[in-house]
Amino acid sequence: MTSSTLENPLALDNQVCFALAIASRNVIALYRPILEPLGLTHPQYLVMLALWDENPRTLKGLGQTLCLESATLSPLLKRLETTGYVRRQRRAADERTLDITLTAQGTALRAVAETIPPRVVAALNLPLEELATLRDALHRVMAATA
DSSP states (O other), X not given: OOHHHHHOTTOGGGOHHHHHHHHHHHHHHHHHHHHGGGTOOHHHHHHHHHHHHSSSEEHHHHXXXXXXXXXXXXXXXHHHHHHTSEEEEEOSSOTTOEEEEEOHHXXXXXXXXXXXXXXXXXXXXXXXXXXXXXXXXXXXHHHHHO
């Protein structure tokens, strides 16, 4: 703790929640112009990242990975299907299970998407090691708040 935190623990600049909220909003804003030519929003990009990691996935599994409810995820997937990047299909053996599969177009998009992380790193203008440390700390925060 710093002396300013001890002096005024309610100061806005001392709040982790404020720093996380503003940093999150600003970083996501960096993605907007990069993702727009691909026809993706940031939440859709996260879905694609999860599918590039593991394809196919179930709706339930995708929701668990992204920490999203199906009511939030379903409209994203519907738009990605309209764009031609994914296919949603009920399992014949169990119609309660919805499989999400990348299309050829969605799979091909990965090559273009590989240029995104370096562009974001360049826009942030922070050392890669510092960003990795921040990411690791955020993963610990995510685990502590799950």
